[in-house]
Amino acid sequence: MAASSSLDELIEALRCLPGVGPKSAQRMAYHLLQRDRRGAERLAQSLSGALERLRHCARCNNFSEDEVCSRCLSSRRDVTQLCVVEMPIDLNSMEQTHAFQGLYYVLMGRLSPLDGIGPRELAFERLLNRATDGLVKEVILATNFTNEGEATAHYLSELLSARGLKVSRMARGLPVGGELEFSDAITVAQAFIERRDYS
Amino acid sequence: MAASSSLDELIEALRCLPGVGPKSAQRMAYHLLQRDRRGAERLAQSLSGALERLRHCARCNNFSEDEVCSRCLSSRRDVTQLCVVEMPIDLNSMEQTHAFQGLYYVLMGRLSPLDGIGPRELAFERLLNRATDGLVKEVILATNFTNEGEATAHYLSELLSARGLKVSRMARGLPVGGELEFSDAITVAQAFIERRDYS
Numbered sequence: 001m002a003a004s005s006s007l008d009e010l011i012e013a014l015r016c017l018p019g020v021g022p023k024s025a026q027r028m029a030y031h032l033l034q035r036d037r038r039g040a041e042r043l044a045q046s047l048s049g050a051l052e053r054l055r056h057c058a059r060c061n062n063f064s065e066d067e068v069c070s071r072c073l074s075s076r077r078d079v080t081q082l083c084v085v086e087m088p089i090d091l092n093s094m095e096q097t098h099a100f101q102g103l104y105y106v107l108m109g110r111l112s113p114l115d116g117i118g119p120r121e122l123a124f125e126r127l128l129n130r131a132t133d134g135l136v137k138e139v140i141l142a143t144n145f146t147n148e149g150e151a152t153a154h155y156l157s158e159l160l161s162a163r164g165l166k167v168s169r170m171a172r173g174l175p176v177g178g179e180l181e182f183s184d185a186i187t188v189a190q191a192f193i194e195r196r197d198y199s
Numbered sequence: 200m201a202a203s204s205s206l207d208e209l210i211e212a213l214r215c216l217p218g219v220g221p222k223s224a225q226r227m228a229y230h231l232l233q234r235d236r237r238g239a240e241r242l243a244q245s246l247s248g249a250l251e252r253l254r255h256c257a258r259c260n261n262f263s264e265d266e267v268c269s270r271c272l273s274s275r276r277d278v279t280q281l282c283v284v285e286m287p288i289d290l291n292s293m294e295q296t297h298a299f300q301g302l303y304y305v306l307m308g309r310l311s312p313l314d315g316i317g318p319r320e321l322a323f324e325r326l327l328n329r330a331t332d333g334l335v336k337e338v339i340l341a342t343n344f345t346n347e348g349e350a351t352a353h354y355l356s357e358l359l360s361a362r363g364l365k366v367s368r369m370a371r372g373l374p375v376g377g378e379l380e381f382s383d384a385i386t387v388a389q390a391f392i393e394r395r396d397y398s
Contacts, residue, residue, distance in 0.1 A: 040246050
């Protein structure tokens, strides 16, 4: 009396997506089968294609179809600045600002001892090799301002400073357009502590 | 300087999932590629498998790998009662109660003129053929108590009554364990209007 097994398999397989529980997985499966079979076909093919073709860029560790990605090969980027981010999505956020012309290193995660993710899992050794290529002068730590992102930045800053590199961190403070009234107390406090000369 | 194209394709393909926007699609793609490649492989295979093998049961319209699903073929079900639900997930909810022993018909949707879903899109003709097989005595309308579900039930009740079938509707009222204080006014009002003799 059980439902058909390929349906059960699909529902179970959809649960590997982050944030998708049993109910959402069911809803997704029914939607795909009933309303968007072409989308489902395309998804199956893109998944297989991506798994087959994508690897990590040997220089920035971001996903890439080539040994070294086009951004790392570009002659227009400033090779003296290396920006360290947690995930590719963070790299995209930086790129959208058009404020940074240097190169990146993507950690593909953050230190998270509770999840068993330590310096070895994030391959900090590779980042150190990358940062000490003789061209990089400044490493900008752009991990998130969460507890784990801050811990990662702190850990990396010690490793990198010890190798004579200039290490900087993204500024903390009130967001542009932000109002004190609607900001949380810790952000306001931090913005006060890290206040800068008005010039 | 664009990201690799199989990655872009995967992100775009993930957006066919209901409730998944550009940011979630990115997060899902990175998660699959970085943390769960086996899950991703399994998902690709289950999608292809389900698309290939699943069709609609000729009797209840639910997803099935066979011409007629095992539930419709079962000799233990009461063939005189036919319960009409919107989606397979609703059928599962009914089955979990163990209160209903009859058979089902799954509409695979609800009337929704704004989305262009009318009686023809839901193939009401098939339901009418199913309900007038000579064995069904009572049709229980178990579409949801949303505006669209109510409209669907109303429309179907007229079609089915005209063919001499007994048509019933799931009861509305306060949920089991529900308290007046915490229920919305419309539910309380409806529970009052549809009050029943205390016997």
